[in-house]
């Protein structure tokens with residue numbers, strides 16, 4: 001049964017509505033505070049709101065304020081405002097503020113029921129639409145639910161529908177190529193090629209012929225005419241990854257191709273028309289490169305008609321766990337291990353970690369943890385994240401012994417904390433004898449004399 005929130009201070013009308021809205025789970029609220037509490041608790045998709053609420057039921061200001069707060073908290077809620085029979089001005093004001101519909105008193109049960117039922121149909125259709133959009137993104141291997149990534153998804157939808165050059169910015173491993181593919185797959189060009197080239201991975205002297213192709217005899221070794229990546233992408237999408245690494249002299253040639261939509265193969269004289277949607281990506285600071293004159297300003301403006309900032313994983317909150325579960329599912333398919341999930345500590349460790357390598361690093365960590373896990377769940381130890389925090393990465397410890405010592409010290413402290421300083425139980429947890437543990441405590445100058453500790 002759907003939940004309907006009715007914000008109404010008149011007990012008589014409450015009674016009437018309860019009777020005529022028996023098809024719903026009706027929750028009543030008599031003032032703004034109660035309404036917001038009920039909204040948080042029941043998350044109703046549809047709300048009816050009498051604009052005349054206490055403390056001054058003759059004035060609509062409290063009702064309009066309630067409407068604003070509801071839509072601030074839950075923008076997708078369908079609010080049907082109920083006004084006095086000659087209060088059109090406030091009804092229109094409410095619609096301007098985002099109310100779904102209005103209804104003027106006196107209340108006719110049948111008409112109001114139809115308006116409410118229609119609001120439920122619309123809100124359910126909208127949710128279904130969002131779900132379908134989300135699942136079609138999922139089918140492109142694109143996982144994410146955080147508000148940041150939902151914003152990126154909306155941009156992907158819009159960019160896919162039009163011809164606009166797109167620059168995707170983001171740290172390494174944040175999924176820039178995945179985004180570029182999602183744009184292509186959702187564009188009218190989806191049945192034409194998607195061609196990706198990483199400008200940083202191809203030696204400078206080869207990049208030009210790789211991109212533009214070459215005519216037979218253009219240089220030693222050019223035995224036959226070969227078409228380049230740009231021509232391969234004709235009709236589809238060209239993804240220039242790490243555009244910041246494009247050699248300066250080649251930038252001019254790329255700019256000409258983008259402006260005139262023609263290319264010349266290396267060693268050729270003929271202009272060949274090419275029609276591609278262009279998407280570029282970089283983890284570099286192009287603004288700074290332009291100041292340093294290592295990246296052309298005119299090329300920057302040509303490739304960045306719109307810019308997507310792909311957020312780093314550490315800023316994507318809930319997505320970390322969502323992605324971790326997704327990668328665990330993949331790892332289970334690839335290995336014989338069938339891991340059910342993560343311990344609470346493992347989840348906490350995943351959320352706290354800095355993820356310098358972003359989604360790529362998360363994927364690798366989950367895969368190796370799934371292989372290493374002894375039981376049916378992945379523990380924080382399987383993830384091996386604790387010692388690899390951001391500061392530790394910057395400075396390499398002196399040698400292996402120092403690394404081992406640090407790990408031992410950390411494990412002993414943890415065991416002592418977990419057992420409240422109980423030496424016997426800590427020794428059991430660590431798999432060593434009590435004398436060995438005493439020796440180690442002394443070696444690392446650990447404090448085993450916490451007030452609650454009971455050495456047995």
Ligand SMILES: Nc1ncnc2c1ncn2[C@@H]1O[C@H](COP(=O)(O)OP(=O)(O)OP(=O)(O)O)[C@@H](O)[C@H]1O
Nearest residue numbers: 141142143144171172173174175176177178359360
């Ligand atoms: N939203 C996502 N859902 C699922 N997997 C993802 C997502 N984003 C990225 N990945 C995975 O993370 C890995 C890195 O993604 P990708 O290569 O697109 O990152 P990138 O930002 O282009 O990296 P680089 O800058 O190093 O080229 C890939 O294995 C990709 O499949």
